[in-house]
Amino acid sequence: xxxxxxxxxxxxxxxxxxxxxxxxxxxxxxxxxxxxxxxxxxxxxxxxxxxxxxxxxxxxxxxxxxxxxxxxxxxxxxxxxxxxxxxxxxxxxxxxxxxxxxxxxxxxxxxxxx
Amino acid sequence: xxxxxxxxxxxxxxxxxxxxxxxxxxxxxxxxxxxxxxxxxxxxxxxxxxxxxxxxxxxxxxxxxxxxxxxxxxxxxxxxxxxxxxxxxxxxxxxxxxxxxxxxxxxxxxxxx
Numbered sequence: 001x002x003x004x005x006x007x008x009x010x011x012x013x014x015x016x017x018x019x020x021x022x023x024x025x026x027x028x029x030x031x032x033x034x035x036x037x038x039x040x041x042x043x044x045x046x047x048x049x050x051x052x053x054x055x056x057x058x059x060x061x062x063x064x065x066x067x068x069x070x071x072x073x074x075x076x077x078x079x080x081x082x083x084x085x086x087x088x089x090x091x092x093x094x095x096x097x098x099x100x101x102x103x104x105x106x107x108x109x110x111x112x113x114x
Numbered sequence: 115x116x117x118x119x120x121x122x123x124x125x126x127x128x129x130x131x132x133x134x135x136x137x138x139x140x141x142x143x144x145x146x147x148x149x150x151x152x153x154x155x156x157x158x159x160x161x162x163x164x165x166x167x168x169x170x171x172x173x174x175x176x177x178x179x180x181x182x183x184x185x186x187x188x189x190x191x192x193x194x195x196x197x198x199x200x201x202x203x204x205x206x207x208x209x210x211x212x213x214x215x216x217x218x219x220x221x222x223x224x225x226x227x
Contacts, residue, residue, distance in 0.1 A: 042118075042120075103215065106157050107155070
């Protein structure tokens with residue numbers, strides 16, 4: 001597609017439920033990132049996929065968070081047993097490998113846990 | 115550990131006035147530096163980036179930024195602000211191109227007419 005696509009754009013869920021957030025990167029981009037943007041905060045790195053390498057999960061805040069990337073393209077971020085502090089905008093970005101390139105961001109999924 | 119500081123949480127300028135948004139970073143090696151802009155309800159759009167070479171970089175929408183290694187700064191500037199520039203601006207640093215970034219907490223710009 002023309003850009004990074006994220007779905008849903010908004011998600012309201014009850015505390016304790018599981019949620020899945022989807023990211024479709026730009027076609028051909030080998031790197032994919034998930035960030036979290038909480039109210040009044042900057043962007044917090046969550047996880048990074050690069051080609052077929054093992055993902056960098058160093059930013060995941062707890063074991064309730066997980067992500068996968070199937071076929072080197074679409075990625076799903078799953079949050080289990082959601083808590084109110086998980087409420088945030090979850091942003092996905094992708095970039096090509098190599099060269100002086102930058103990450104292209106999607107519009108994000110706004111997650112509200114009630 | 116790398117970090118980015120944007121000391122100004124909120125700035126208000128009049129349309130037509132000049133703008134400077136401050137960014138200081140802490141990084142152990144040669145940094146890759148970025149400025150992104152986020153309009154309400156939108157994702158982040160890259161304004162400009164610095165990898166190497168000329169320390170004054172030009173970006174989109176008339177923005178520029180200057181890398182000053184001695185001051186660990188990468189301040190964003192615009193000579194004349196337009197009302198459409200009202201948004202949140204994020205400075206970021208990273209170790210390379212396709213790599214995870216560390217972002218500042220952002221500066222919200224308000225433009226008065």
